[in-house]
Structure formats: C-alpha cells, structure tokens
Amino acid sequence: ALESSHAVAYGIKLAQELGKGKNIIINLSGRGDKDIHTIAEIEGIEF
Numbered sequence: 001a002l003e004s005s006h007a008v009a010y011g012i013k014l015a016q017e018l019g020k021g022k023n024i025i026i027n028l029s030g031r032g033d034k035d036i037h038t039i040a041e042i043e044g045i046e047f
Contacts, residue, residue, distance in 0.1 A: 002035050004028045 011026045018024070040047040
C-alpha cells in the first residue's frame, strides 16, 4: 500500500541514526493491486 512507503522511508532514516549493528523491523501490509492504478496515473502510464 502507498502508506507502507512512509514506514520504509522512516526506517531508512532511523537506520542511519542508529548506525551499523542494529536491526529494524518494518511490517508491511496492504494490497498493491489496489494502488497500481494510482501509481500508473501519477507516472502517466496507461494500465
């Protein structure tokens, strides 16, 4: 889901702050099949 991208972006930021040797777990959920049309429209791709 598009909302998952916020969690991934924050995970990247957090990883940089924590440094090496630390683990981060990000739980992703949602249905990408529902979002594909939104992304295609934003990117100007006919789907």
